[in-house]
Amino acid sequence: MATPDDSAWWRNAVIYQIYPRSFADRDGDGIGDLPGIIDRLPYLRDLGVDAVWLSPFYVSPQADAGYDVADYRDIDPLFGSLPDADALVARAHELGIRVIVDLVPNHTSDEHPWFRAALAAPAGSPERERYMFRDGQGADGSTPPNDWESVFGGPAWTRVAEPDGTPGQWYLHLFDPKQPDLNWELPQVREEFESILRFWLDRGIDGFRVDVAHGLIKEAGLPDWSAHQTMLGSADAEQSDRPRRRAPMWDQDGVHEIYESWRRVLGSYNTTGDSRADRIMCAEAWVTPAERAARYVRPTEFHQAFNFDFLETPWRAESLREVIASSYAANDSVGAPTTWVLSNHDVVRHASRLGLPAGERRPNGIGVGDPQPDAVLGLRRARAATALMLALPGGAYLYQGEELGLPDHTLMPDDARQDPTWERSQHTERGRDGCRVPMPWRSDAPSYGFGPGEHTWLPQPESYAALAVDRQDGxxxxTLELYRSMLRLRRELRLGEGSLEVEDHGSDVVSLINDAPTGQVHVLANLGAEPVAIREGAQVLLASGPLADGAVPTDTTVWYR
Incomplete structure (x- = not known):
């Protein structure tokens, strides 16, 4: 894994995702805000993370919880103000924490000034060229331009009324109708987003997580694609009417030219050549196979890309060994670190996901009437999975609350759901609300300490009381103290900088050696039914759960020398 810039901070950083709506609420409106985040930054310093990534806080009508941006250069009053953002960056830097912000380039809000101008302008106008407007099919244009589906369910096209009131063109939205896709073939769109990058870099931001990074460019001609639409849509799909090929809306080769340009912008902000001053980009690119995903982290493009193959891997030793090996093979081929992740704001939390039967399709939300996870099993496996992940060389992302062992709210009343997926799928997919529930800070306080009032924008389950920070601190x-120990040891032992060897410890065990700069560390995750003995006289550095007479029990990970 060694490269000339192997010491660059981002190659082995642990970055903590903050979902601003649900982290901490200072003003008492039931929705998290930037001042609330500032109040809790010392907690993150003590946890031991290197940086935070904030999900969108921009001006937005909140049709998709802020991923529908109306103004990329200002803060939504729901979360605070630009001075609050500046104060957050300054305070984080004082505490030694870098700040990464979300950037949403695939689409804007339908309330963005550009889209409003497009609706007021005629077909073929420069205003409409900024988006993906097309004429409909049929004599009267009443059929959508193609058969694409939205990720959130339903058609990916909406017809507009022309300025004179007559039915007119259709616009593409791979997500909600309030999220029209931009036309990234247009130079003006590219220039605008480079300007947005500079706006935030000038304010001291350390980098960007790029939303739907694999979706900006669409295949020429927008050919039909009748497969069910998912974010993991770049994989070759088997369809009766079409040979195996990439979906025409995902992972098109033209996206890479855009990111090469962005990398040059970021590079211009490091005039010293000191890798500690690097400003970075991380790609949310649901792309398979690993070799194709690795194209996003070539030296001229992204610094990091989430390893979603790892997140999707079932809890089986063989599967984990395979994904770890294939991930390193692909990323090593382009000199990039592998960036590990187990949970985020879009998937069922791994403390719940791993409590479901291994190998079943990952559900898009869990609710009343659905098969429920085994909470005890899920937490035990989640702790073991994280201990395995944080022992691997490369970078890692944590999602807020996973350090408390938080599960999804799997019994949330359906009438409380706000994810557009729930409505657009005709109530067949519950969506992502379960993993977005506000954080519990104090077990005996209103809203478990999330804010000064009882109300929260999504309801919290009663189980969060026992998992609140004050119940775990010290x-x-x-689980909180386990995470603190893992992050401290990972930094002290420099595990993120190591290289990896595989040990044979049986078919139901993942056994690795991290050859770190401070010396070798053995990592053993037991997924089998029986305890596994480790070398006699071994020095156990950390275990995700209690050992059994020195042996590693089922669903437990241990670090030792």
């Missing part, structure tokens, strides 16, 4: 064996 408690030996708690």
């Amino acid at each position: 408690v030996t064996g708690s």
Whole structure:
């Protein structure tokens, strides 16, 4: 894994995702805000993370919880103000924490000034060229331009009324109708987003997580694609009417030219050549196979890309060994670190996901009437999975609350759901609300300490009381203290900078050696039914759960020398 810039901070950083709506609420409106985040930054310093990534806080009508941006250069009053953002960056830097912000380039809000101008302008106008407007099919244009589906369910096209009131063109939205896709073939769109990058870099931001990074360019001609639409849509799909090929809306080769340009912009902000001053980009690119995903982290493009193959891998030793090996093979081929992740704001939390039967399709939300996870099993496996992940060389992302062992709210009343997926799928997919529930800070306070009031924008489950920060802080064996220990040891041992060897410890075990700069560390995750003995006299550095007479029990990971 060694490269000339192997010491660059981002190659082995642990970055903590903050979902601003649900982290901390200072003003008491039931929705998290930037001042609330500032109040909790010392907690993140003590946890031991290197940086935070904030999901969108821009001006937005909140049709998709802020991923529908109306103004990329200002803060939505729901979260605070630009001075609050500046104060957050300054305070984080004082505490030694870098700040990464979300950037949403695939689409804007339908309330963005550009889209409003497009609706007021005629077909073929420069205003409409900024988006993906097309004429409909049929004599009267009443049929959508193609058969694409939205990721959130339903058709990916909406017809507009022309300025004179007559039915007119259709616009593409791979997500909600309030999220029209931009036309990235247009130079003006590219220039605008480079300007947005500079706006935030000038304010001291350390980097960007790029939303739907694999979706900006669409295949020429927008050919039909009748497959069910998902974010993991770049994989070759088997269809009865079409040979195996990439979906025409995902992972088109033209996206790479855009990111090469962005990398040059970021590079211009590091005039010293000191890798500690690097400004970075991380790609949300749901792309398979790993070799194709690795194209996004070539030296001229992104610094990092989430390893979603790892997140999607079932809890089986063989599967984990395979994905770890294939991930390193692909990323090593382009000199990039592998960036590990197990949970985020778009998927069922791994403390719940791993409590479901291994190998079943990952559900898009869990609710009343659905098969429920085994909470005890899920937490035990989640702790083991994270201990395995944080022992691997490369970078890692944590999602807020996973350090508390938070599960999804799997019994949330359906009438409380706000994810557009729930309505657009005709109530067949519950969506992502379960993983977005506000954080519990104090077990005996209103809203479990999330804010000064009882109300929260999504309801919190009663189980969060026992998992609140105050119930785990300083408690030996708690999930919070396990995370603090893992992050401290990972930094002290420099595990993120190591190289990896595989040990043979049986078919139901993932056994690795991290050859770190401070010396070798053995990592063993037991997924089998029986305890596994480790070398006699071994020094156990950390275990995700209690050992059994020195042996590693089922669903437990241990670090030792």
